[in-house]
Amino acid sequence: MSEQKTRGDTADERLTYEQARAELATVVERLEAGGTSLEESLALWERGERLADICQRWLDGARDRLDAARQARESA
Template structure:
């Protein structure tokens, strides 16, 4: 059974992308039966990792914005 999912990666939450990525990595480590399946898993894994990074960068930006708001400074306001 393949960990490949038909859900578009760009619609996945961070948690869903992370969980699927763990399954993909596990399946790759076990060895897919064919080269084609291995390549499909690798490509899906790359897309999932990029989605996770996208979520994390977005969360970082939100935290930085909240921190700047709470301290009364905005980016570029420091003299």
């Protein structure tokens, strides 16, 4: 099972911000619609948490790049 988790994590790391955000929106819609079993709801929630983390890493990286560009411009 840990092998499958590792492969999934690797695939997740290749998601673009837009892909992760779109999938996260789908997960939220499914959770809000209801009608899923407790087990499926928990799996969706966990997937949503992973996708939210991916989105946050992308946003943090973008912020770091902007900060670096500002600092480079100010010191030039």
